[in-house]
Amino acid sequence: MAPQAPRQIPVIVLAGFLGSGKTTLLNHLLGRSGGSRVGAVVNDFGSIEIDAMTVAGQVDSMVSLGNGCLCCAVDTSELDEYLERLARPSARIDVIVIEASGLAEPQELIRMILASENDRIVYGGLAEVVDAAEFGATRARHPEIDRHVAIADLVVLNKADRIGEAEQRSLLETLAELSPGTPVVPAAYGRIDPELFFDRKPRDADDEAVRQLSFEDLFREEAEAEEEDACSEHGPGCGGHGHGHRQHLHAAYESVAFESDEPMNPRRLMAFLDSRPAGLYRIKGFVHFDVPENRQKFAVHAVGDFLRFYPSPWQPDEERRTQLVLIGSGVDTAAVRKELTDCRETGPERADVNSMWGVLRYVPSTGDPDETADFAGSEEPDQSEELDQSEEPGEPEEPGKAGAA
Numbered sequence: 205m206a207p208q209a210p211r212q213i214p215v216i217v218l219a220g221f222l223g224s225g226k227t228t229l230l231n232h233l234l235g236r237s238g239g240s241r242v243g244a245v246v247n248d249f250g251s252i253e254i255d256a257m258t259v260a261g262q263v264d265s266m267v268s269l270g271n272g273c274l275c276c277a278v279d280t281s282e283l284d285e286y287l288e289r290l291a292r293p294s295a296r297i298d299v300i301v302i303e304a305s306g307l308a309e310p311q312e313l314i315r316m317i318l319a320s321e322n323d324r325i326v327y328g329g330l331a332e333v334v335d336a337a338e339f340g341a342t343r344a345r346h347p348e349i350d351r352h353v354a355i356a357d358l359v360v361l362n363k364a365d366r367i368g369e370a371e372q373r374s375l376l377e378t379l380a381e382l383s384p385g386t387p388v389v390p391a392a393y394g395r396i397d398p399e400l401f402f403d404r405k406p407r408d409a410d411d412e413a414v415r416q417l418s419f420e421d422l423f424r425e426e427a428e429a430e431e432e433d434a435c436s437e438h439g440p441g442c443g444g445h446g447h448g449h450r451q452h453l454h455a456a457y458e459s460v461a462f463e464s465d466e467p468m469n470p471r472r473l474m475a476f477l478d479s480r481p482a483g484l485y486r487i488k489g490f491v492h493f494d495v496p497e498n499r500q501k502f503a504v505h506a507v508g509d510f511l512r513f514y515p516s517p518w519q520p521d522e523e524r525r526t527q528l529v530l531i532g533s534g535v536d537t538a539a540v541r542k543e544l545t546d547c548r549e550t551g552p553e554r555a556d557v558n559s560m561w562g563v564l565r566y567v568p569s570t571g572d573p574d575e576t577a578d579f580a581g582s583e584e585p586d587q588s589e590e591l592d593q594s595e596e597p598g599e600p601e602e603p604g605k606a607g608a609a
C-alpha cells in the first residue's frame with residue numbers, strides 16, 4: 205500500500221477592519237473548537253500586543269507578531285518560522301488561524317501563505333469580519349474594503365445586534381453584490397458555527413465566481429492593479445514596494461502606544477475620551493484606576509463612537525498598569541500622548557469613588573459578572589444596556605458597583 209500523504213493543516217486568514225470583532229470571533233472559535241486543536245497567529249498593529257494578551261492562554265498554541273502590519277513584511281521568514289512551529293507534527297494542530305491586524309491587506313497575507321514552501325500547510329481561505337454598525341461609513345472612507353469582501357470565502361456580518369432588521373437586509377444585499385456566491389453569516393459577538401470555519405465545504409472548482417483565490421489569481425490581480433494605479437508617489441515605472449502600488453489601508457493610519465504605572469484619573473480620562481478627535485477610530489487596552497472599590501482591571505474598547513469598559517480582576521501576579529493602543533488617521537499623536545500623560549494620577553490625592561461615574565456609564569450591565577470578565581472572550585453582554593457614545597448614556601447603578609479587585 206502506498207504511504208499516505210500527511211494531512212495538510214489549513215491556514216485561515218481572519219481579517220476585517222479595525223474593531224470589527226476579529227479577536228471576539230477568534231475567542232469564540234477557540235472556546236468551541238471541540239476536539240480540534242487551533243493554532244493562532246495574532247498580528248497587532250500597535251506596539252503593545254493587546255490582542256495577543258486577550259487571546260493568550262485560551263489557545264493550544266499562539267504566536268504573536270506585533271508592531272506593524274504583517275502584510276508589509278518584506279521578510280516573511282518570521283511568519284514562515286511561526287507556521288513551521290505550529291505545523292510541527294508534535295504540536296498536533298488541526299487548523300491555524302492568522303488574525304490579521306485591522307489595517308492589513310488580506311491579499312498580501314494570502315500571498316504569503318500560498319508562497320510558503322512548508323508542505324505541511326495549505327491555504328484554508330479568507331474570513332472577512334464586517335462591523336454591521338460601521339460598514340457604510342468605513343466603506344465610504346476606505347473603498348478598498350470592498351475588495352477585501354470580494355475576495356473573502358466567508359463574510360461574517362458581525363455586530364448584527366447593533367442594527368435593525370431592515371438595515372441587516374440591505375447590508376446582506378450589498379455584501380452579496382460585492383462577493384457573489386460567498387456565504388455571508390450574520391452574527392453577534394462573533395458567535396458563528398465553528399464548522400463554518402474549520403470544516404468549510406469544498407467549493408466547486410469550476411465555479412469561477414466562488415472559487416478560492418489561487419497564487420495565479422493574485423499575480424493577475426496585482427498586475428491589473430499595477431496597470432490601473434498610477435503611482436502618485438514615485439511615478440510610472442517605479443519598481444513598487446514589493447507588492448504593487450495599491451494603497452494599503454494602514455498607509456493613512458498611525459498608532460500611539462501609551463503605558464503608565466501611575467493610575468489614571470477617571471474624570472480626566474473620560475474628558476479625554478469624550479472629546480477624542482474624530483480621526484481616532486480605535487482605542488483598546490487596559491486601564492488601572494486606583495479608586496476605592498474600583499481597583500480592578502478595566503479593559504477599554506472604542507470603535508468609532510462606540511465605547512465600553514469591561515472590568516475584571518487583576519491576576520495575582522499581574523502588574524497594575526495602564527496599557528493603551530490608539531489608532532487613527534489625521535491625528536496629532538504628540539497631542540494625544542500629552543493628553544493621556546496628563547490623565548495620570550501623579551499627586552498624593554487619590555480620586556474619590558464618585559469620579560468613576562463617567563467610566564461606569566460605559567460598563568455593560570449584566571446580572572452575571574462573568575459575562576463582562578473578559579471583553580473579547582466573554583459571551584455577549586446584556587444588549588439592552590449597550591450604549592453608543594452617540595446615545596444618551598444611562599445612570600450607573602452606583603459608583604463602585606462593579607466590585608473591588
Ligand SMILES: Nc1nc2c(ncn2[C@@H]2O[C@H](COP(=O)(O)OP(=O)(O)OP(=O)(O)O)[C@@H](O)[C@H]2O)c(=O)[nH]1
Nearest residue numbers: 222223224225226227228306362363392393394505
Ligand atoms: N455590540 C457588539 N459588540 C461587539 C461585537 N463583537 C465585538 N464587539 C465589541 O467590539 C469591540 C472590538 O472587538 P474586537 O474583537 O477587539 O475587535 P478586533 O477586530 O479584534 O479589533 P482590532 O484588532 O483592533 O482590529 C469590543 O468592545 C467587543 O466586545 C458584537 O457582535 N456586538
